[in-house]
Structures are given as structure tokens and as C-alpha cells.
Amino acid sequence: MSILRDKNILLGITAGIAAYKSASLVRLFIKAGANVKVVMTPASKDFITPLTLSTLSKNPVYSSFVDEDDNEVWNNHVELGLWADYFIIAPATANTMAKMANGVCDNILLATYLSAKCPVYFAPAMDLDMYKHESTKASFEKLTAYGNKMIPAGTGELASGLVGEGRMAEPEDIVSFVEKDILKQLPLYGKKVLITAGPTYEALDPVRFIGNHSSGKMGFETAKAAANLGAEVVLVSGPTHQTITHSLVTVKPVVSAEDMYNEVHKHFEASDIAILSAAVADYRPKNVASQKIKKKDATFSIELEKTKDILKSLGAIKAHQLLVGFALETNNELEHAKGKLQSKNLDLIVLNSLQDKGAGFGVSTNKVTFITSTNDVIENPLKSKAEVAKDLMQQILKQLNA
Known part of the structure; x- marks a missing residue:
């Protein structure tokens, strides 16, 4: 585009x-x-x-x-x-x-x-x-x-x-x-922006996986909004039906949390802004079957292990980058989001709650609250994800120019 x-x-x-x-x-x-x-x-x-x-x-x-x-x-x-x-x-x-x-x-x-x-x-x-x-x-x-x-x-x-x-x-x-x-003449001209989007799929066997309902739409709209402000965007996306055709956006498709971790770390050092909106799996099967698992017993147990925390790993090494995370919460939303902001060394976190009608996965709208590292809390009304993406970029510009 x-x-x-x-x-x-x-x-x-x-x-x-x-x-x-x-x-x-x-x-x-x-x-x-x-x-x-x-x-x-x-x-x-x-x-x-x-x-x-x-x-x-x-x-x-x-x-x-x-x-x-x-x-x-x-x-x-x-x-x-x-x-x-x-x-x-x-x-x-x-x-x-x-x-x-x-x-x-x-x-x-x-x-x-x-x-x-x-x-x-x-x-x-x-x-x-x-x-x-x-x-x-x-x-x-x-x-x-x-x-x-x-x-x-x-x-x-x-x-x-x-x-x-x-x-x-x-x-x-x-x-x-x-x-x-x-x-x-655009405000992000010459800036490099790294964005993650979509879910990750964690394999159980060659045909099954553990995933989530993320569509990737929020991340793709954010990539478009950043590019429209003149930024060169690398969009690391998990499996999704979303598409983007913009001359300033390069899409890097990945599947698992490990794939996303590795791809993000390839591009982070050269980035000025990193926005991690992907819904990354917190756990993955410890052992992946090499053949399709047959249905035999009445119950079936899977041992899980933690995936690498991509956002925290970037917060630990960030230098000049402005780092933005997303928090999807179901209870004690503000408290949990502020804790994540601090523990992962973020500059900004975008909070949305599954308790808010019209927010979350699989819908075209979102209702978010921006929380900055200086504890400013900016609540936003329900908007299309395209408008939320524009608001997010404006908030980032405000913090860059502060």
C-alpha cells in the first residue's frame, strides 16, 4: 500500500x-x-x-x-x-x-x-x-x-x-x-518499528496444537498506523488470516512462541519502537509426539512447560527502544497491568479487559486503557481497532517527544 x-x-x-x-x-x-x-x-x-x-x-x-x-x-x-x-x-x-x-x-x-x-x-x-x-x-x-x-x-x-x-x-x-x-515530513520517518501480532501455535503432534482465539487484527492495524506515520515496520505474525499490503511493512510469519522469540530478537536491536501485541502462549507441550496421537484412553494428560517470556526478555536488554506491551485481563485489571508494566520494564502498556463488551479476541473493536511508566492512566472509549491503533501511535509519539 x-x-x-x-x-x-x-x-x-x-x-x-x-x-x-x-x-x-x-x-x-x-x-x-x-x-x-x-x-x-x-x-x-x-x-x-x-x-x-x-x-x-x-x-x-x-x-x-x-x-x-x-x-x-x-x-x-x-x-x-x-x-x-x-x-x-x-x-x-x-x-x-x-x-x-x-x-x-x-x-x-x-x-x-x-x-x-x-x-x-x-x-x-x-x-x-x-x-x-x-x-x-x-x-x-x-x-x-x-x-x-x-x-x-x-x-x-x-x-x-x-x-x-x-x-x-x-x-x-x-x-x-x-x-x-x-x-x-511524517513524524516517524526514519524510525524502525517492530510489532508482533496474532496467536502462537504450540504443537502436540504433527496435526494438533494448543492455540488461542487471537485474530491478529490489532497488531496488523497497528502496523498500518505506524507505516502511515512514515515508519519502517517489521511485523512478526503468528498464524492469521489478516493481510497487509503496505510498501513500508515487512511481514515475518512465525508459528510457535519459540519462533516468535527468535524472530523478534533478530530485529529488536535495530528497532526504535517495539510493540508486542501478539497473544503468545505462556505454556507449550513438554513433549511433542512425532506421530499423530491416537484416541485410546478415556482421559489424556499433557505435561506443559513455560515458554520464553518475549516481552520480559526485551525489557531486560532494551537500550534506546521504547517498549510497549499489551495486557488482556479478566480480573483486577489495572493492578495486574501495572505489575506487568513494572516487572517487564515497559514504557507503556495497553490494557484491555474481557469484561468490556466489544473488546478482546475475534471482534473488530477494542476498549483500551494506556498506562505509562510514569503511572499516567489514559482511558479510551470503545473504538474500532483501526482507531485504537491510531490512538496508540499518537500516545507513543507523545512519549517520544516528552
């Missing part, structure tokens, strides 16, 4: 030959999961049709202040500017950039630019001599001084036959530039 997923992208197209690449650019933004609307200068329609862009974006295309089919319908440039999370002007011709730099407003694209409250990116596209002209350089300087972000032009053969700077960046490079720029 791209950082652009569910973002509103306004694509501005001006009258340059590179406008033919705009169709590919729309498709790439859609593929990244963004919502796309297109605004064009009137002259740009000579290079690519609004019908093509409307079909690809699945939205109307705007090229004038009034609807071309109904002169009584006003295309509101202010609403377009407010709708957008990001405004990308590609191609940006010398003519349009000069107007942007000097506040000229003679078409709907320019009016939208002047109304936009979001970050604006522009991808220059023109012939070599135009690109090198002092007035064009002045436009670049003014636009970047206003806070707009320039996507550098490429070098190659131009429409005139000259070879040099001025080619609009390729659509893939434009999307990559925007994604990387957004990531750099």
Missing part, C-alpha cells in the same frame, strides 16, 4: 506535449489508491482529451469556470483547492509557471492554484532554450520560495530534436518523488 492511499490528488495539466503522459500519471495515482481529479488549462485539451482523463480518473475533468454543457453550472475552483490533499501540476509549462509566480489568474487551473491550501508540486516541461532562460529560472526560484516543490525535469531528446534538460519527469518518477517527499 502506498502512502498516497485514500489521499485526494488534484492533477493540473497545462499545454505542453508532455501532457500525453498525464494519462499514465492518473493511472499510477489511482493504482496507489488515491482519489484523483483533473483540472486543465483550455489549451491543454489540444494535447490530451478530457474524456480520456475523466475515464481514467472516474471523475469529471475541469477546464473552464462554467460547465461546457450547461453554462449555468459553476465549477468552483475554491472547492477543488480545498478538496485536494496534494496538487500536482504536470506538465508545468513556462507560460503557466510564469503566471503562477506572478499571481496571474486567467483560467481555472490558476484560480485553483491560488485557492489551494495543500502542498503544491510542479513538474516543468519545455524545450531546452526555454528551460535555460533567465525568466524561467526566476519562475523556479519564485515558486519554490512560495513553498511549492519542484519535481526536477529530466535530460534527453526534446520535441524540437534538441537534447538536454526540459523533459518532464516520467510518471513513475513523479509518483515516487511525491511519495518520498510526503514520507520525509
Whole structure:
């Protein structure tokens, strides 16, 4: 999943030959999961049709202040500017950039630019001599001084036959530039986050195991929330039907508590934050049968032994890491959670109780209480696990910045 997923992208197209690449650019933004609307200068329609862009974006295309089919319908440039999370002007011709730099407003694209409250990116596209002209350089300087972000032009053969700077960046490079720029501004950019999720399965024999009802949803939502804040996430997951497709999340599947212990310790030293939300088995069969156990006697006994305490082992060796644990309790919840927080050397513990309706395993909601190492107790109402994950990340950011 791209950082652009569910973002509103306004694509501005001006009258340059590179406008033919705009169709590919729309498709790439859609593929990244963004919502796309297109605004064009009137002259740009000579290079690519609004019908093509409307079909690809699945939205109307705007090229004038009034609807071309109904002169009584006003295309509101202010609403377009407010709708957008990001405004990308590609191609940006010398003519349009000069107007942007000097506040000229003679078409709907320019009016939208002047109304936009979001970050604006522009991808220059023109012939070599135009690109090198002092007035064009002045436009670049003014636009970047206003806070707009320039996507550098490429070098190659131009429409005139000259070879040099001025080619609009390729659509893939434009999307990559925007994604990387957004990531750099996110609060967890450059941070590595280790998360555990799901149950563990402890084998009895080749076909049976001891497990629990954890779905892994809370851990997967937490991984998504951390990645959406710019973190590189390693998600160590026990067996689960949950899936995640995010460019910043790497999933490491494991089965048993021993597997999870080993995988977590591989990544902990390089991590800045560790969030252990997995429901790890406390005990495992001491002896695992090599063949399927046959049903013979009326009763059957299993000798269990303790598994390694992953959370406690990390608390014993943590250095710079912020360590977060989860506590699922059924009685004396606050007391038990505070004891776990202290005994395992945690910075934060997330308490949820099976006594709370809508919390626990196998549901899409959770009701949690955050308890910090300074004994702050923050109660939260019942929310979706996605919202709980966002709240958790905000609490972590607060403690990181304290």
C-alpha cells in the first residue's frame, strides 16, 4: 500500500506535449489508491482529451469556470483547492509557471492554484532554450520560495530534436518523488518499528496444537498506523488470516512462541519502537509426539512447560527502544497491568479487559486503557481497532517527544 492511499490528488495539466503522459500519471495515482481529479488549462485539451482523463480518473475533468454543457453550472475552483490533499501540476509549462509566480489568474487551473491550501508540486516541461532562460529560472526560484516543490525535469531528446534538460519527469518518477517527499515530513520517518501480532501455535503432534482465539487484527492495524506515520515496520505474525499490503511493512510469519522469540530478537536491536501485541502462549507441550496421537484412553494428560517470556526478555536488554506491551485481563485489571508494566520494564502498556463488551479476541473493536511508566492512566472509549491503533501511535509519539 502506498502512502498516497485514500489521499485526494488534484492533477493540473497545462499545454505542453508532455501532457500525453498525464494519462499514465492518473493511472499510477489511482493504482496507489488515491482519489484523483483533473483540472486543465483550455489549451491543454489540444494535447490530451478530457474524456480520456475523466475515464481514467472516474471523475469529471475541469477546464473552464462554467460547465461546457450547461453554462449555468459553476465549477468552483475554491472547492477543488480545498478538496485536494496534494496538487500536482504536470506538465508545468513556462507560460503557466510564469503566471503562477506572478499571481496571474486567467483560467481555472490558476484560480485553483491560488485557492489551494495543500502542498503544491510542479513538474516543468519545455524545450531546452526555454528551460535555460533567465525568466524561467526566476519562475523556479519564485515558486519554490512560495513553498511549492519542484519535481526536477529530466535530460534527453526534446520535441524540437534538441537534447538536454526540459523533459518532464516520467510518471513513475513523479509518483515516487511525491511519495518520498510526503514520507520525509511524517513524524516517524526514519524510525524502525517492530510489532508482533496474532496467536502462537504450540504443537502436540504433527496435526494438533494448543492455540488461542487471537485474530491478529490489532497488531496488523497497528502496523498500518505506524507505516502511515512514515515508519519502517517489521511485523512478526503468528498464524492469521489478516493481510497487509503496505510498501513500508515487512511481514515475518512465525508459528510457535519459540519462533516468535527468535524472530523478534533478530530485529529488536535495530528497532526504535517495539510493540508486542501478539497473544503468545505462556505454556507449550513438554513433549511433542512425532506421530499423530491416537484416541485410546478415556482421559489424556499433557505435561506443559513455560515458554520464553518475549516481552520480559526485551525489557531486560532494551537500550534506546521504547517498549510497549499489551495486557488482556479478566480480573483486577489495572493492578495486574501495572505489575506487568513494572516487572517487564515497559514504557507503556495497553490494557484491555474481557469484561468490556466489544473488546478482546475475534471482534473488530477494542476498549483500551494506556498506562505509562510514569503511572499516567489514559482511558479510551470503545473504538474500532483501526482507531485504537491510531490512538496508540499518537500516545507513543507523545512519549517520544516528552
